[in-house]
Amino acid sequence: MVNSYAPENLSEALRLLQAGKVTPYAGGTDIMVHPRAAASYLFLRQLPELGQISATEQFYVIGSTVTYQDLLTQTKVDLPDVLLQACRKVAAPPIRNLGTLGGNICNASPAGDTLPVLYALDASVRLARFEPASVNVKDTDGSISYRLLPLRQFIQGVRRTCRQPDELLTEILIPKVRYTLTEYEKIAARKAQAISKVSFCGAAAAEAGQLTRLALAFGSVGVTVVRDSQIETAILNGDYDIAAAVKAYDQLLRPITDQRSTAGYRRTVCLNLVRNFLTAVLAQTRSGAQVTDQ
Amino acid sequence: MRGEALYVDDLLIDGLLYGRLLHSERPHARILAVRLPSLPPTVTVVDWQDVPAQNQIHIVQDDMPIFAKDEVEYVGDVILMLVGPDEQQLEDLLSQVRIDYQDHEPVFDPEQSQQIFFDYHYGHGEVEQAFAEADHIFSETFHTGLQEQAYLEPNGLIAVPTTRKMTVRGSMQCPYYVKTALVKALGKAAEQVQVVQDVTGGGFGGKEDYPSVLACQLAVAALKTGKPVKCVLNRREDMATTSKRHPSRCHYKVAVKDGLVTAMDIDVLMDSGAYTTLSPVVLQRGIIGAPGVYNTANLRVHGQARKTNTVPNGAFRGFGAPQTFFAVEMMMSHIAVALKQEPLAFKARQLVAQGDMTSTEGRYHFNVSLPELIQRAEELSHYREKRQAYARQSEARYRKGIGLSLIYHGCGFTGNSERDFIKAVVKLKKRRDDRVEVLASNADIGQGIKTTFAKIVADQLAIPLDQIIVNNPDTDLVPDSGPTVASRSLMTVGQLLAQAAAKLKQVWEPGKEQEIEEQYQHPEYMIPFDMERFAGDAYPTYSWAVSVVELELDRLTGTADISGAWGIFDVGVPIDYNIVQGQMQGGFLQGLGYSCMEHLAYSPAGVPQQTSFTDYIIPTAADVPNLVTDLINNPFSHGPYGAKGAGEMPMVGVAPAYLEALEQAMNCGRLEHVPFTAEDVLDRLGADPDRQQAEPDTWVSRERKAAGKPAAQVKSAGGGDPACR
Ligand SMILES: Cc1cc2nc3c(=O)[nH]c(=O)nc-3n(C[C@H](O)[C@H](O)[C@H](O)COP(=O)(O)OP(=O)(O)OC[C@H]3O[C@@H](n4cnc5c(N)ncnc54)[C@H](O)[C@@H]3O)c2cc1C
Helix, strand or coil: CCCCECCCCHHHHHHHHHHCCCEEECCCCCHHHCCCCCCCEEECCCCHHHCCEEECCCEEEEECCCEHHHHHHCCCCCCCHHHHHHHHHCCCHHHHHHCEHHHHHHHCCCCCCCHHHHHHCCCEEEEEEECCCCCCCCCCHHHEEEEEEEHHHHEEECCEECCCCCEEEEEEEEECCCCCEEEEEEECCCCCCCCCCEEEEEEEEEECCEEEEEEEEEECCCCCCECCHHHHHHHHCCCCCHHHHHHHHHHHCCCCCCCCCCHHHHHHHHHHHHHHHHHHHHHHHHHHHHHHHC | CCCCCCCHHHCCCCCCEEEEEEECCCCCEEEEEEECCCCCCCCEEECHHHCCCCCEECCCCCCEECCCCCEECCCCCEEEEEEECCHHHHHHHHCCCEEEEEECCCCCCCCCCCCEEEEEEEEECCHHHHHHCCCEEEEEEEEECCECCCCCCCCEEEEEECCCCEEEEECCCCHHHHHHHHHHHHCCCHHHEEEEECCCCCCCCCCCCHHHHHHHHHHHHHHHHCCCEEEECCHHHHHHHCCCECCEEEEEEEEEECCEEEEEEEEEEEEEECCCCCHHHHHHHHHHCCCCCECCCEEEEEEEEEECCCCCCCCCCCCCHHHHHHHHHHHHHHHHHHCCCCHHHHHHCCECCCCCECCCCCECCCCCCHHHHHHHHHHHHCHHHHHHHHCCCCCCCEEEEEEEEEEEEECCCCCCHHHHHHCCEEEEEECCCCCEEEECCCCCCCCCHHHHHHHHHHHHHCCCHHHEECCCCECCCCCCCCCCCCCCHHHHHHHHHHHHHHHHHHHCCCCCCEEEEEECCCCCCCCCCECCCCECCCCCCEEEEEEEEEEEEECCCCCEEEEEEEEEEECCCCCCHHHHHHHHHHHHHHHHHHHHHCCCCECCCCCECCCCCCCCCCCCHHHCCCEEEEEECCCCCCCHHHCCCCCCHHHHCHHHHHHHHHHHHHCCCCCCEECCCHHHHHHHHCCCCCCCECCCCCCECCHHHHCCCCCCCCCCCCCCCCCEC
16 A cells, blocks of 8 residues: 655655655646556645745745746736746646646756746755754754755756755745846747747846846757856857857757757757847847947 | 546456557568467467458458468557456566567668559540640649547457357447458358447547457457457557558649640559558549649549558548648649749639539539638638738748648548448337437447437427437447448438438327338439549539638747638538537648648657657647638538538648648748648758758759750749748
8 A cells, every 4th residue: 555645844744755755746747647556645735835936135936836827827926027938838727737846847857848947047946854853853944954056956967856865845046137138939849738849048138238147048959958158158248249159059059859859950949049039139238238328 | 518428448347358469569570489478377368370260350451460470561560469357467468578570671661662552543635745735844742741540539449259249349430340350350140240339539530440450359359268358559559550641642743734734644652551451442532632623634643552561551531632632732832833823813713613524534513612612711811912911021030821722522432332332221210209219330439420310310300309319339230321431421321311211200100119221322413433444423522621721930940820720611511510610620620730740750660759649749729729610501412401521621621721821931932741840841941041042943844845845935933932041
């Protein structure tokens, strides 16, 4: 007989996780594609600690079990529009009602649709584990320890993260940065319920005719989302014009051919999108320059 | 919706065993040895040695084995079945079976295949002379791809043996086809075999031939074990091993004189897959439709179906017609563009009309409604206006296009098959309580035939609809009124039911049991079809359709947003408006999938690559939010209440409309295959936007010059098309 668990709070969940072989289960939309009869699940959606959306001075803070639908319908926090654009492109309403941001991250698929956005916006993840404290301490908050690390470090490969078996992802933190231009593109074989062939997120900020920030992230073209700070810096510093930047990405990207698309197509789309985005960024920066000149 | 329907997977029977199939992993090989793991006593192996009579499945011919004996011909060919009480255990055991193969060279390309299964020729007029006298000669080659039916539930059946008979039940379109196959395989008398259709969630042709295959395998297993045996394929297995739409290559050579087509010389090649199954009939329908809806005084058509070591291709909505109508519509559109004419205007000048000769020297006996359909399509879509406007677009990221196609669908079986082979019979059985049961072998597979049959009978008898009973067909109870195929059920069998009901009304005696039988009569107006020469009336009548697709192409990603889609249909008179609308919308959507996303390919080892709904992409409603389907009335004198065939037609004309729209949006010359995916779009546009890609100059045939005759006036193929951006 297999047991599954629905703990009432985070610390109980963490202790169950530490105690034995249970699989964290948020929306289950990735897990249930390949259900295992013998699996024992730790349900997370009922945990109040993981379901909040808030904002601090520096960060948007999104609980790991917040669903796409929650993100799209909540009105409390003014979340970055480019993230919501990505959420709208995930699957179709039934999956958006169940699937969570934390699940998308922990599943670590190269085709996870929110990942390019989270990479581009420099998101971090907070992980929690239960610290067995000295003998007579009860399950208070004090017994949970946290670590915070950049998403880029957290995801290590195809379906590989550096989450320890006794850790839960509790929150996603997105720095509050003002971008003047953002873009999200999901390219799939149909409009709903499709796995991305390519996804792209660009975010840029320009001030007084100067490009001050730039992030370019590509999904489904590598084992993890591809983002390259060297190329970004070279563009920011004016070392690369658009053609040079596109050429640099052409050399960087190593897409593959599989049953969903071809390497050539993926590469061409990425280069077209990055060229298009940089052209828009440049136009915006220039017009900003003109405005300040006047 | 009550959720009461029981599909075959829901049915449990006492003592039920399960069967799991062992499929060949090789495309073409000799079986040297079968190495089984040690089997528990509850598990039985069933293979060719257990077949009591004939180890070939009767479909049209009898060439596909029930269980492969010495040779396997495609990846998926069934070698044996393991039967036992626990499906998971069977799966585990199957994974331990080892087959020693001796590989032969497989053939995957029909062009390379030496094995011609079927070869047909027909035509009329003076083709050579027409080409000699032509102003222009155009030739071009088109390709269409595989397509998977993607019905709601996979194929599945149960075979139940009793001392007196073998019963097979489950998901199917054609109970009597299954019965005939079983009688031959088991060597039993007809009355010892019973076939019952259970709730079937769609077939689209995919449950026309395949259930005969699975039925024979299961019946052999049930005979051997003496127990009922069930097998429901899993989705991957179903997609990887059961029949699909035939890929095709169509070559057209067309003569034009004084702005009109004077001759067509057409060569059609269909990929049959490993066995013949339904290929002869698919090919026949395909080549009969090859000249499209145009008067072609001089015509030569050659069609072949060849063997490859791939899944046997079979029936799929449209049955050979989507392939050739795609080709001829693209051809006509391309010629128009080369002649600097608007495609619709060019086509409209040479449409067939009532009284004209068909491609097979038959007659269009009834009103050809295309002009009316075109007018309605114009009103709804503003095709001409948009076509002109989109020709003047800039070379921006997003570009629009609109395309239109004209097609017919021949209603019912090809040629004399209804008269010579099917000989449909229906019965009406009035019970003592004055309720009337419809006895016909046509299966409701989601197309609503139970409703429409009941409406016809109730109306004829002038009794309430709920007094009519239509059960799923059971060959012990219903006569053979033929299969559920070829858009024939309502037109042909519905007409028989209308006649039977009219007779019953004449003799109606309240409170008495009464039975009326009605038999098919071949319409006397039909010109008998000569199967050798392909001459005569191929179909009793035709349904007509205009399809329009409007799209916006993103030239950076190669993806297209379908911003508008219109299907205007003449199905005679719809017996049930909502049902017909459902068919038109669903069929149109299937046509869109065929046009741009339903890509299915074999690996170099002959293994289908897209065998799940994650990878084999069928469209959803989100892909075509603005789909308008409309019907006109054009009553058919020999159909019930004027109804003609409807089921297949909506699928047939979508691909050429889509591709014509895409051509306009791409502004990059002619397109010649479906599915035309986003990958294909970017390939064609050229990876480097700065590189100009010149229009290849090979399209216009220069044969006449070579022959030393006066040169046809050769127009640039891309007539007015700027080179690729
Ligand atoms: C039909 C369908 C369509 C889909 N379409 C898309 C799509 O368009 N785009 C897309 O990106 N994805 C898609 N997906 C995948 C999936 O819906 C998303 O990845 C979703 O975000 C997963 O969230 P979940 O809560 O359901 O994850 P779950 O299935 O519950 O979990 C996924 C993995 O993460 C682990 N996990 C979850 N939460 C935590 C946590 N808090 N701490 C530690 N580990 C955790 C689980 O153990 C599991 O390994 C689709 C899935 C289906 C079934």
